[in-house]
Amino acid sequence: MALIGPADQQRLRDAFAAMTRPVHLLFFTQTLDCDLCPETRQILDELPPLSDQISVEEVNLILERERAQAFGIDRAPAVAVTYANGTAPGSAPPEGGGLHWTDSRIRFVGAPAGYEFISLVQAVLIAGGRPLSLSEESRRLIAAVDRPVTLQVFTTPT
Amino acid sequence: MALASPHITAIAIEATEFPDLARKYHVTGVPKTVVNDEVEILGALPERAFVEQALAGLRNRERETEGGEPGTGHRE
Numbered sequence: 001m002a003l004i005g006p007a008d009q010q011r012l013r014d015a016f017a018a019m020t021r022p023v024h025l026l027f028f029t030q031t032l033d034c035d036l037c038p039e040t041r042q043i044l045d046e047l048p049p050l051s052d053q054i055s056v057e058e059v060n061l062i063l064e065r066e067r068a069q070a071f072g073i074d075r076a077p078a079v080a081v082t083y084a085n086g087t088a089p090g091s092a093p094p095e096g097g098g099l100h101w102t103d104s105r106i107r108f109v110g111a112p113a114g115y116e117f118i119s120l121v122q123a124v125l126i127a128g129g130r131p132l133s134l135s136e137e138s139r140r141l142i143a144a145v146d147r148p149v150t151l152q153v154f155t156t157p158t
Numbered sequence: 159m160a161l162a163s164p165h166i167t168a169i170a171i172e173a174t175e176f177p178d179l180a181r182k183y184h185v186t187g188v189p190k191t192v193v194n195d196e197v198e199i200l201g202a203l204p205e206r207a208f209v210e211q212a213l214a215g216l217r218n219r220e221r222e223t224e225g226g227e228p229g230t231g232h233r234e
Contacts, residue, residue, distance in 0.1 A: 036175060105161075105164075105166060105167040105168065106160050106167075106168050106169075106170075107168070107169040107170065108169075108170045108172075109169055109176065110170075110173075110174075110175040111175065112170075116172065126161055127161065132161060133205070134159075134162060134205065134209070135206050137206055137210075138159075138162075138205060138209040138210075139162065141209050141210060142159055142162045142163045142166070142213070143162075143163070145165045145166060145216070146165065147165060148165055148166075148194075149163075149165055149212075149213070149216060150166075150167045150193070150194055150195075151159065151166065151167070151168045151169065151192075151193055152169050152171055152183070152191065152192045152193075153169065153170050153171065153189055153190070154171050154173045154179075154183065154185045154188050154189060154190045154191070154192070155170055155171070155172060155173065155188050155189050156172065156188050157172065
């Protein structure tokens with residue numbers, strides 16, 4: 001049973017159609033002590049049917065600890081948004097394993113439910129190549145950053 | 159911002175699922191943005207104001223440590 005209604009599914013399909021590069025979502029999960037992992041999996045599973053450019057891969061936090069650490073993830077559920085660079089417009093993206101996934105450095109810690117689902121969709125669209133809507137001044141400030149900056153945005157589902 | 163710079167990472171954290179993090183950062187209302195554990199932004203801001211506030215604290219820190227040794231915390 002889909003979480004997203006048919007009208008919203010179509011809206012999302014239309015939005016995702018504009019993606020110019022594939023997006024691969026890494027879903028960090030663990031078998032025990034993760035009440036919201038199944039719900040997160042269900043939410044994420046809604047996306048690939050809406051676009052050929054979207055894929056989801058599950059990474060077990062315990063069994064693949066190093067991979068989780070590489071993304072700075074130490075809790076579940078969590079999602080890291082990656083994308084494949086260099087897909088020429090109009091060409092079909094190569095199948096699965098041959099792609100090199102670039103980290104967008106966007107993470108979701110906790111189930112991306114409620115309003116956060118919208119944020120996840122936006123993240124997918126941005127990682128998928130949508131032009132950034134940043135002002136010139138913002139771009140200047142951002143370009144001047146020369147050391148790691150971590151933005152932790154606390155939200156709630158409603 | 160994360161897409162615009164290789165140095166920036168953006169993490170959305172669901173506060174009700176991780177109360178220890180919410181406590182650690184004194185989250186009493188959302189959205190609340192914490193930048194490098196130093197700067198806090200309460201509420202939602204327009205884009206330019208947000209970017210400016212998020213990065214301004216960082217710039218100040220650079221000015222403070224300019225000419226001094228990083229991590230010593232006192233002047234000779």
